Amino acid sequence: MKLTNEWFSTMGETDSGVPMFISGRDDIEAFRLSQKFKERIEVTWSYTPEHNRMPSEKEAELMEEVQLLLQAKMEKDKLAILTSIYTGDGERTWVFYARTSKVFGERLNEALEPYDMLPISLYVEIDPEWEEYQEMAEIKIIDPE
Numbered sequence: 001m002k003l004t005n006e007w008f009s010t011m012g013e014t015d016s017g018v019p020m021f022i023s024g025r026d027d028i029e030a031f032r033l034s035q036k037f038k039e040r041i042e043v044t045w046s047y048t049p050e051h052n053r054m055p056s057e058k059e060a061e062l063m064e065e066v067q068l069l070l071q072a073k074m075e076k077d078k079l080a081i082l083t084s085i086y087t088g089d090g091e092r093t094w095v096f097y098a099r100t101s102k103v104f105g106e107r108l109n110e111a112l113e114p115y116d117m118l119p120i121s122l123y124v125e126i127d128p129e130w131e132e133y134q135e136m137a138e139i140k141i142i143d144p145e
Helices: 029-033 057-075 101-112 131-142
Strands: 007-013 019-025 039-046 080-088 091-098 120-126
Touching: 007 131, 019 131, 039 057, 039 101, 057 080, 057 091, 057 101, 080 131, 091 101, 091 131, 101 120
Parallel strands: none
Antiparallel strands: 007 019, 019 080, 039 091, 039 120, 080 091
16 A cells, blocks of 8 residues: 555535634545554644634644654554644644554654643544545535635
């Protein structure tokens, strides 16, 4: 399985109607179908919303730095695959599908060790069918660029 870094982006809304940027990964069907990535791990960064309920430029830059670090750390041996990114209304959520949340957590702590305490939380759920990913991917079909 070859992992590419192809993404699509679109706009959506939170449950309360606030605009949300959505980025979804393309070309990862082989990973979904492999049944090796059964745990969905959501890493959510809470921020103080600024214009249009988005993060400040400075915080967005730090989020991008952390995202690139986590993506590289988790994907280097395909422990986990970053599949979706949601940003809006005071939160950015990175959705990974992982082989094991235990090792993911260890790597997360290792990767973030150089940083001061970041405003992140984790949510883990067994999702072998990648239901969250499939729901997100439907947005692309409804709203093709």
